[in-house]
Amino acid sequence: MSPEHAAILMLLTLPVLAALLQLVVPGREAIERVALVCAAATLVLGLAIAVLVARDGSQEAFRGIIHLDALSALMIATISVLGFCGVTASVPYIRHDLEIGHVPGGMRGVRFYYAGLSVFIWSMLVTVSVDNLGLLWVGLEATTIVSALLVGFYRTRAALEAAWKYLMLCTVGIVCALFGVLLTYYAARQGSGGHDSISMDWTRMIADAETLDSGIMRLAFVFVLVGFGAKAGFAPLHTWLADAHSQAPSPISGMLSGVLLACALYAIVRYQALTDRAAGNEFASHFLIGFGVLSILVSVPFILLQRDLKRLFAYSSVEHVGLMAVAFGIGGPLGVTAGLLHLMGHAAAKGMVFFVSGDLVQRYGSRRMSVIRGAVSVAPLSGWLLVAGVLALTGAPPAAIFISEMTMFSAGFQQGWTEMAAVSIVIAALAIIFAGLLMQAMRVGFGPEPPALVAHGNHRASPYLVLAVAPLVAIILLFGIYVPGEVRTLIDAAQISLTAGGG
Template sequence: MTALYPVLGIPLLGMPLLALLGSIDKAGKVNVYLNGAGFLASLWLAIEVFNNGPMTVAAGEFRIDAFNVYLVVLTTFVGLTTAIFSAPYMLNETRHGRLTPNRLRLYHTMYQGFMLAMLVVLTTNNMGVLWVAMEGATLATVLLVSLYRTPESVEAAWKYFILCGVGIAQALFGTVLLYFAAGQIGTGGLGMQWSVLFEHAAELNPTVLSLAFVFLLVGYGTKIGLVPLHNWLPDAHSEGPTPMSAILSGLLLNDALYAVVRCKMLVDGSTGTHMAGYLMMGFGLLSFLVAALFLHRQRDIKRLFSYSSIEHMGMMTFAFGLGGPLATFAALMHMTMHSLTKSAIFVTVGHAAQLAKTQQLEKIRGLIKTQPAIGWGLLIGTAAIAGFPPFGVFTSEFLVLTATMQQFPWLTPLLLIGIGIAFAGLFRYIQPVVYGAVPEGQHPISANLWPVAVHLILVLWMGLSIPGVLSNWFDQATQTIAGSSPL
């Protein structure tokens, strides 16, 4: 039996289990155990692919290769560490009256539902199922965003639902166009399988594929947080529970970008041009620069780091759009570094907000004096995400800059300016948050920060030396993605 079945089966069974147990104090631990089992199953799956190469399961409906298997492992790992953080955090929220037992039950159930949807997005070989799974992730996160049932959280959930609903509708039309193009070459019932479309990409109508990609980029780009359809993301981060922000920024955005890259591979093979790449470069660079500027206008600490997520997703989209082995390798590495770093940052942000009893930046002060572990965790995490050497984000950003200088050198100054603006935007707020005068009545809290330490150690390690196994995964994924590019 392939490991794919437990990878998908564990969260599928976890949903009804936590629907029954989700309101008890030990439900958080059950959630941790489920995610731990899922992580072990994903490692088993990765070993299978590493030893045997790409594999298809269930009559070709699921396909695992070097590109998605490392994302499966990353998804289950971040899901596990976030569950470890969320178990005491959400229980504390319940004890302070912010959540009722039934809402805690909903949280744990939707956590598993979100994990299932994300894993289906990554492993399905069917472009229609991919769309359905992405919509399922949207519905799960809408319920998580509105979990506190405050007017602000309900408004954020509606904004998220409406904007992402519009976006996902565009992606549906793009998916229909893919099926139409496949029908013209007589693929029969296999026309929605990505592997079949990729094999026959040169036969697909390039005009239809080009039009399809526009809709797919706008649709899935909404989920990535690309400008101008990014407005849902800061609200969702700031109003939902902090563990949701960690998995939303660390996982959902990656999976949406994964879907766009899979679509780009089909269009590149059909058109033989760099049209899809140019569109991704344009939207990515615009998102990167706009988010860097908006970092300077934030008053909420979660919104601050949500704009940082938009900035980094813009850089990844730009790098995948560049194409070529170096840019693709850099984008894959940056995707990994961002997920690990940003999820660690949101853990510290959650504890900082609990300590200060507010998310307002001007009211969070002196963390390093009140509780050094939280202060240092936030400071080091911010330094890592800002691209300080020797962290892995610095390495991946340097590779993106190098690839840009090789292919489009006139764009390099824009990237450098954006990185500088983002750096200034982050540290103008984080410096007083960490080192400012301690407000009266601020006392230490119980904090679970070992997931932060694990993530940041991994980011530091990969900045100093990328492990051979991970480098091999990136190389194989790069060959798959960049091999379809016309450049």
């Protein structure tokens, strides 16, 4: 076995092994150690594989079942970075909850949490690594099942309600998507003249996507978009999102918002590329822009009037998924580049704000923003990072999202009237969201702090939390100023494979 194969094999098996180990090792510290070591190893492997793909091109393993192109490599890198940060942020978070007796089942709950988180990361890595479109569906459905268990982790009435809504809406959605997968398979079968051994591999299908029946492929895309779109959080199918993201333990919320939504969008983008080739560029593009603009508009009132800190960030996720949908919808080299940059910038910024808001929610004992005031004096690190994270999310320079939004706007203005109109609406909505989010963040950061917390509280941040947010801060700032060579190569390659030949 070549070292490349070995690395891919390890990346895709390590989290499962870690989950099994976490179920048996004795004591909380041992469980944490396994989780941290596995997350660090996954991080190193994920980044190494991304660099490998950037230098040597696509990698195949397991007789082509695993096919890592540039787009997969970008997703793997994003997932493994956020996975590492999520696991690290979990250590102080779960310790605190265990201490105050909020973990249901005590130590058993802790085991369950870390094992669940490992399997959750694994399911996302598999989803973005498989080439077969059917297996992509299987992976995405697996992420829903695993993460629903983590959403309902606290087993309170509200958490169970959130988990149930999440399961129902996303499963109905994904059943619709399965119909889209079937139709795509059928379109390929028709295109090949009823040949029996039809491949469902994306790399094969994209090569002769022009032969796909255009009518069936359009229908397939609509089902896939609505189905996976429910999971990506497109309005009007977003109603589960704020519940799930606010009820989940905060490190999980960061993973759900930062990378799981992106995984659903990743699936949609793969189908978009097929549909573009089979049925022309406009069809999929207009649907994506429509859902994107609607999601951004729907999120505005919920952000302005929000009282719950985590729900605020959840609705901000609806907004950002909408932005990515608009970027991919505009398409072309510039649009796709903007979408991919935004995906990574958002993952880092959203992960960071959820991880630090977990710290704040635990210190104040509430998620209500009327209670969480004066965070910069109660917990200086979390408070300042929350304000900075909100600035990054609103697209203030020099954060990464500033660059991706500017790229998206210029992409939109280069295209037709529809794209220009969409971008104009988006800019207006973003201005309002900017004001709303900033106002909320200022109150949380600098409002009058509760005297008891200032006098008796421990103001120092856990070293684990520092370790969890440091890479994210670095990414947000770095990508805003200079995108590293390998990432640039991967974005260019992904952009070419998605758009080339589409006309």
